[in-house]
Amino acid sequence: MTSAEPAARGPLRLGLLATALLVLGAALFGALVPLSTAVVLPARAETARPAAELLPDAPGRIARVLVANGDSVRAGDVLIRLDAGGLTARRASALAEIDALSARLARIAAEARGTAPPDVPGSAAATHEATLLSARITARDTMRAALVARTETLERQRTALAAEDRALAAERTLLRGELARQARLAAQGLALDERRAGLEVALARSDGSAAALHARRADLAATENALRTEQAQLDDRLAEELAEQTAALTPALAAARAALAEIDRQRAALILRAPVSGTIDALSAAPGDLAHPGAALLRIVPNGPVLIAAALPPQQREGLDVGGPVRIRVDASAGPAPTLTGRIRWISPDVQPMAAGAPPAYRIEAHVDQGALAPGQPVTLVAPTGHATALALLLSPITSALARAAPD
Numbered sequence: 001m002t003s004a005e006p007a008a009r010g011p012l013r014l015g016l017l018a019t020a021l022l023v024l025g026a027a028l029f030g031a032l033v034p035l036s037t038a039v040v041l042p043a044r045a046e047t048a049r050p051a052a053e054l055l056p057d058a059p060g061r062i063a064r065v066l067v068a069n070g071d072s073v074r075a076g077d078v079l080i081r082l083d084a085g086g087l088t089a090r091r092a093s094a095l096a097e098i099d100a101l102s103a104r105l106a107r108i109a110a111e112a113r114g115t116a117p118p119d120v121p122g123s124a125a126a127t128h129e130a131t132l133l134s135a136r137i138t139a140r141d142t143m144r145a146a147l148v149a150r151t152e153t154l155e156r157q158r159t160a161l162a163a164e165d166r167a168l169a170a171e172r173t174l175l176r177g178e179l180a181r182q183a184r185l186a187a188q189g190l191a192l193d194e195r196r197a198g199l200e201v202a203l204a205r206s207d208g209s210a211a212a213l214h215a216r217r218a219d220l221a222a223t224e225n226a227l228r229t230e231q232a233q234l235d236d237r238l239a240e241e242l243a244e245q246t247a248a249l250t251p252a253l254a255a256a257r258a259a260l261a262e263i264d265r266q267r268a269a270l271i272l273r274a275p276v277s278g279t280i281d282a283l284s285a286a287p288g289d290l291a292h293p294g295a296a297l298l299r300i301v302p303n304g305p306v307l308i309a310a311a312l313p314p315q316q317r318e319g320l321d322v323g324g325p326v327r328i329r330v331d332a333s334a335g336p337a338p339t340l341t342g343r344i345r346w347i348s349p350d351v352q353p354m355a356a357g358a359p360p361a362y363r364i365e366a367h368v369d370q371g372a373l374a375p376g377q378p379v380t381l382v383a384p385t386g387h388a389t390a391l392a393l394l395l396s397p398i399t400s401a402l403a404r405a406a407p408d
């Protein structure tokens with residue numbers, strides 16, 4: 001061994017000693033010095049109230065989309081219109097039927113009262129019914145005028161028969177008086193038989209004429225009664241006809257109005273309005289698309305306080321409690337990202353699917369102390385969980401796996 005070898009081993013030993021000291025220091029640091037730990041989660045700004053989805057009640061083709069993502073809307077605003085299709089033609093047909101039935105019933109009521117129907121400007125059905133009413137009134141007046149003329153003729157005949165009856169009565173009175181005088185003369189032997197026989201024949205002929213006259217007057221009275229009955233039946237038939245028409249048309253009008261109401265309900269369902277005030281989000285509808293009942297066309301994020309929501313994996317649940325502090329890092333496209341502070345407001349008691357295809361997780365929500373965040377804005381949620389040594393952090397996956405594998 002040369003004298004240079006001990007000199008070379010000195011620095012080597014010092015290096016080994018320094019390395020050992022560094023390893024020992026690191027081990028002691030990892031085992032003894034606590035480090036702050038936190039859960040870092042991708043999150044999203046939401047409103048305290050749940051978002052409202054716009055769901056059509058009936059299928060239809062989208063005709064117009066009146067909003068875009070990010071638009072602010074108020075409850076009741078029209079957002080989407082579906083194609084009315086044949087409803088417009090059906091509504092026009094229903095209105096025409098209602099107009100016709102209403103005009104007919106108005107004409108029937110006016111005819112029953114004997115007055116003119118109400119004037120409805122611009123209604124072809126009302127004009128037609130008014131013309132029909134005028135024609136029916138003219139025809140009825142003509143029939144009544146004919147009955148009146150026949151009544152007047154019978155009245156003149158009855159007057160003539162009465163005069164003729166009076167003349168025959170006077171004639172019979174004279175003949176009976178002459179026969180009585182001839183009887184007195186015959187008792188004195190002064191009367192002629194031929195004279196008496198002629199008077200008796202004349203009286204018998206007058207009695208026959210009187211009997212025939214009475215029969216004619218009876219026939220005339222029967223004709224007058226029949227004419228009065230015909231006049232009464234004319235009015236009764238008209239009243240019965242109008243009542244039957246009213247009974248048939250009234251339910252038909254009610255059915256037509258019900259059909260119109262149903263058409264209007266279907267048309268109203270084609271106008272999709274905002275259920276709440278807020279901001280349009282997740283718009284998936286476009287003109288020409290087919291809307292299906294129950295399939296959301298867009299989402300409205302309601303106005304109100306903003307909270308932060310995130311999916312918390314079960315293995316990171318430990319150490320987080322309601323009321324605990326959090327930091328919210330706002331994603332910024334340019335410049336430094338501002339950091340906001342807040343506190344945990346709620347952690348779901350059970351895991352649940354947070355998104356399609358995502359593993360079940362707890363839902364964690366946090367209040368924001370200050371700062372303005374827009375609903376839907378992506379942020380990063382940092383939630384401190386306490387302190388742990390570096391060694392414990394390195395060994396935590398192994399200890400967690402052993403804990404899950406251990407029997408209950």
